[in-house]
Amino acid sequence: MNHIANHHHAIDLDNHDYYINRELSLLQFNLRVLEQAMDERHPLMERLNFLLIFSSNMDEFFEIRVAGLKNRLETGTGQPGPDGMLAQEILDEIARVTHEAVQRQYHILQDILLPALAEEGVHFLRREHWTRRQAEWVKKYFREQVYPVLTPIALDPAHPFPRLVNKSLNFIVPLDGKDAFGRSTGLAIVPAPRSLPRLIRLPEHICENGNDNFIFLSSMIHAHVSDLFPGMSATGCYQFRVTRNADLEVDEDAEDLASALKGELLSRRYGDEVRLEVADNCPRHLVDYLLEQFELTAQDAYEVNGPVNLARMFTSVNRPRLHYAPFTPRVPAALKKHESVFDAIDQGDILLHHPFESFSPVVNLLAEAARDPKVLAIKQTLYRTGTNSEILDHLETAARNGKEVTAVVELRARFDEESNIEGARRLQEAGAMVVYGVVGYKTHAKMLLVVRRDGDGIKRYAHLGTGNYHTKTTRIYTDYGLMTAEKGLCQDVHKIFQELTGMGKAARLKHLKHSPFTLHPSLISWIDFETEQARAGKPARIIAKFNSLTESRIMQALYRASQAGVEIDLIVRGICCLRPGIPGLSENIRVRSIIGRFLEHTRIYHFHHAGEDLLYCSSADWMDRNLFNRVETCFPVNDPLLKMRILREGLDYYLRDNGQAWTLNPDGTYTRVQPEEGEAPFLAQQALLEELTGG
Structure with a gap:
C-alpha cells in the first residue's frame, strides 16, 4: 500500500x-x-x-x-x-x-x-x-x-x-x-x-x-x-x-x-x-x-x-x-388531484422531469399567483425566456394586479440579448421591478419564489430548476424542476434574491449551495470526503451528470479520488477536459456522453457520503465561469422517493445506455458504445419517453 x-x-x-x-x-x-x-x-x-x-x-x-x-x-x-x-x-x-x-x-x-x-x-x-x-x-x-x-x-x-x-x-x-x-x-x-x-x-x-x-x-x-x-x-x-x-x-x-x-x-x-x-x-x-x-x-x-x-x-x-413521433408530456398525478397548484405543493415536494413531464405546472403556478388575492410577491430569475413568453405575460399581469414583482433579468445571455432587453422593457412598463443581476456576474440561477398570505402569517413557495424558464426549450432539453414549500429551502431562495437585488455580504444559506460563494468549496469538500472514505477502506462513490467539466481544481480533486480508489462515473454531454483511464491517475474514472433526440441538460451531483447518499440538482456545470463568475444555485433533493427517482431516471438509465452513449478515451476522442453480444439495446431517453409519457 x-x-x-x-x-x-x-x-x-x-x-x-x-x-x-x-x-x-x-x-x-x-x-x-x-x-x-x-x-x-x-x-x-x-x-x-x-x-x-x-x-x-x-x-x-x-x-x-x-x-x-x-x-x-x-x-x-x-x-x-x-x-x-x-x-x-x-x-x-x-x-x-x-x-x-x-x-x-x-x-x-x-x-x-x-x-x-x-x-x-x-x-x-x-x-x-x-x-x-x-x-x-x-x-x-x-x-x-x-x-x-x-x-x-x-x-x-x-x-x-x-x-x-x-x-x-x-x-x-x-x-x-x-x-x-x-x-x-x-x-x-x-x-x-x-x-x-x-x-x-x-x-x-x-x-x-x-x-x-x-x-x-x-x-x-x-x-x-x-x-x-x-x-x-x-x-x-x-x-x-x-x-x-x-x-x-x-x-x-x-x-x-x-x-x-x-x-x-x-x-x-x-x-x-x-x-x-x-x-x-x-x-x-x-x-x-x-x-x-x-x-x-x-x-x-x-x-x-x-x-x-x-x-x-x-x-x-x-x-x-x-419526423419523430409527437408525444404529450405527462402532468404528475399530485398536480391533477388539486385545483390549486399551491394546494398540491402543500401536500409535498413535486419533481418535474422535462421534457417527459410537462412544464405547464410552472407556468400554472405563475398564472395562479398572478390572480390570487393572497399572493403578495413574486420573484423570478430570467436567463433565457424567448420573446412571446407566457411567463412574461403572467409576470406582467401580476404587476398590473398590484403584486410586488421582481425579475432578475440576465441581459447578457449570449445570442438572447435582444429578446431579454425586450422582455425587461415589457416588465418595467407593467410596473415590475427589473434588476439586471450583479455587475461582473451573470445570473444563471433558475429560481422562482411566490410569497403568499397564509392565515395570520405568510408562506413561501419555490421552484428551483436546472434549465431556463423558456417554454420552447422545455420540450427539447432534459431538465429537472423542484416545486417546494419546504421552509428552509424557500428561506434560502428568499436570501439569494435579497443578495441579487440589494447590497451586503454573501447570504448565509442553510440548504442551498450557490456560486460564486459556497458551491465550488462544497464540491471540493464532497469529493475529498469520498477520497478519505476510500483511503479508510470504506465504500466511496461519485456519479455526476452535467454539460461540461473544465475547472482544474475539481479535476485534480477527482484525480486524487480516483487514485484513492473512489469509483467515479461522469456523464458529460459536451466539454470534458479530464482524461479518464490513465493508469495510476484516473483508472477509476469513466466519462460518457449521451447524444439523442433531446439535448441533455440536467445537472445532478451524487455522492455516497458514508451511506447518506447526498443528491443535488443544479443550474451549474463544473466550469470556471459557472463556479466563479456566475450566480448559480445547487439544491438538495431530500424526499426519499424523489431522490430514488432521480438516481434511477437521471443517473442509472444514463449509465446503462448502450445505444446513444459515447465513452471518452484517454486521448480525447470518443467511441460509440455498442450493446454486448446478446444484450438488448437500451436508450435512456427512449425508456423515459415510454415510462413517463406513455408514448
Whole structure:
C-alpha cells in the first residue's frame, strides 16, 4: 500500500498531458452531433436536422471560440488552460479536424440524405434537373420576389469591397463586357437579402413527383445572375459566406447596461472575420481574392460541395414517418388531484422531469399567483425566456394586479440579448421591478419564489430548476424542476434574491449551495470526503451528470479520488477536459456522453457520503465561469422517493445506455458504445419517453 501511496505523490497533477484542451473537446461534441445524421434510428428529416444543428453549432464555435483564439494570438494575451496548448497550436488542430468534418458533412448531405429523401418524395432540386415549367415558374418568382430586393455591387475604385453582415449569404460574380457607364471591372458582389427564405417550395401543379419540392434561393440567383448586369455577361456565380467574431465586449461599468448592450448588438454583425465558406467550384484566384479582402489565411477557407449556409435549411414536411413521433408530456398525478397548484405543493415536494413531464405546472403556478388575492410577491430569475413568453405575460399581469414583482433579468445571455432587453422593457412598463443581476456576474440561477398570505402569517413557495424558464426549450432539453414549500429551502431562495437585488455580504444559506460563494468549496469538500472514505477502506462513490467539466481544481480533486480508489462515473454531454483511464491517475474514472433526440441538460451531483447518499440538482456545470463568475444555485433533493427517482431516471438509465452513449478515451476522442453480444439495446431517453409519457 505504501508503495502505491508514494507512487501517487510522484504524479504531478499540473502536468499538461493530463488535460484535454477545452476547444478541442467542444469540437469533439460537435462531431458526435454530426454522427447523429448517420444514425438510422432517427427518422430521415431528423437526421437532416442534426446535420444542420452541426452547422449552427460550428457557426457559434467559430464566432466565439475561434474568434477568441485569434484574438489571443493577435494581442498576445490570454493564458493557456490546464492543457498548456498555445493559441496557434489549437487553431491548427481545429482547422485539421474541421476541414475533415465539413467534408464528411457535405458527403452525408449529398450522397446519403438527399438521395434517401428523394426516395421518400422530398426533393431539393438542382438547376440541371428543373423541368421547363419549373424553370419558367422560377423565372417569374425571381422577377417578382427576388430581383426587386437584390443590390448587386460592382467592385471598382468608387465601390470598394462592401462590408458584409456576419453569416450572410453572398455571391462573387466575375463579369465580361462593359456596363452603361463604360466600366469593365470584371467583378461584382451580390448579397442575398436576409428577408428572403433560403428554401422555396415549388407549387404542386408544376411537379410530377409529389408535393415536397424545394429550390435553393442560391440556385435561383445563380440561374438569373446575368439579369442583374444588363449588357454584361456573368461568367460564373459562386456563393460564399463569412463568419465574424460575435462575442460582445460590454463595458461592465456602463451607466445603463441595456443601452450599452444595444450598441454592441449592432457591432456584432461586423466583428473581425474568422472563417470563409465558399462553393468548391469557385476558381482559386477568386478564393484568394476573398481571403485577402477578409485578411484570412488559406487555413480559414472551407470549400463546400453544396449550400454554404446549411444552418438556414431547417424546414418541415408533412410526412409523420420522416419526423419523430409527437408525444404529450405527462402532468404528475399530485398536480391533477388539486385545483390549486399551491394546494398540491402543500401536500409535498413535486419533481418535474422535462421534457417527459410537462412544464405547464410552472407556468400554472405563475398564472395562479398572478390572480390570487393572497399572493403578495413574486420573484423570478430570467436567463433565457424567448420573446412571446407566457411567463412574461403572467409576470406582467401580476404587476398590473398590484403584486410586488421582481425579475432578475440576465441581459447578457449570449445570442438572447435582444429578446431579454425586450422582455425587461415589457416588465418595467407593467410596473415590475427589473434588476439586471450583479455587475461582473451573470445570473444563471433558475429560481422562482411566490410569497403568499397564509392565515395570520405568510408562506413561501419555490421552484428551483436546472434549465431556463423558456417554454420552447422545455420540450427539447432534459431538465429537472423542484416545486417546494419546504421552509428552509424557500428561506434560502428568499436570501439569494435579497443578495441579487440589494447590497451586503454573501447570504448565509442553510440548504442551498450557490456560486460564486459556497458551491465550488462544497464540491471540493464532497469529493475529498469520498477520497478519505476510500483511503479508510470504506465504500466511496461519485456519479455526476452535467454539460461540461473544465475547472482544474475539481479535476485534480477527482484525480486524487480516483487514485484513492473512489469509483467515479461522469456523464458529460459536451466539454470534458479530464482524461479518464490513465493508469495510476484516473483508472477509476469513466466519462460518457449521451447524444439523442433531446439535448441533455440536467445537472445532478451524487455522492455516497458514508451511506447518506447526498443528491443535488443544479443550474451549474463544473466550469470556471459557472463556479466563479456566475450566480448559480445547487439544491438538495431530500424526499426519499424523489431522490430514488432521480438516481434511477437521471443517473442509472444514463449509465446503462448502450445505444446513444459515447465513452471518452484517454486521448480525447470518443467511441460509440455498442450493446454486448446478446444484450438488448437500451436508450435512456427512449425508456423515459415510454415510462413517463406513455408514448
